[in-house]
Amino acid sequence: MTLDEAIQNVSTIIRSVCASAEIRVVKVSEEEARLTVLAPGGDVTAIKDAVFQPVLDLLKENLDLQVLVYDKDAPPPKGE
Numbered sequence: 001m002t003l004d005e006a007i008q009n010v011s012t013i014i015r016s017v018c019a020s021a022e023i024r025v026v027k028v029s030e031e032e033a034r035l036t037v038l039a040p041g042g043d044v045t046a047i048k049d050a051v052f053q054p055v056l057d058l059l060k061e062n063l064d065l066q067v068l069v070y071d072k073d074a075p076p077p078k079g080e
Helices: 003-017 041-059
Strands: 022-027 032-039 064-071
Touching: 003 022, 003 032, 003 041, 003 064, 032 041, 041 064
Parallel strands: 032 064
Antiparallel strands: 022 032
């Protein structure tokens, strides 16, 4: 599996839990990417639970996807 395919698969999982989630992708290298997910507070835990095992499985294929999920309605942390 390629990094792009892995990103697409994880994005599909996220959207299946929360269709309104905003996903921002940053590719760090050919094997590593960071997905920042902004979702309603009620969906944050469900998204984290849904992507946990698939992201671990990707590590076996030498693909490192970091999925950071935030409540889109929460105020930004102080200092930002």
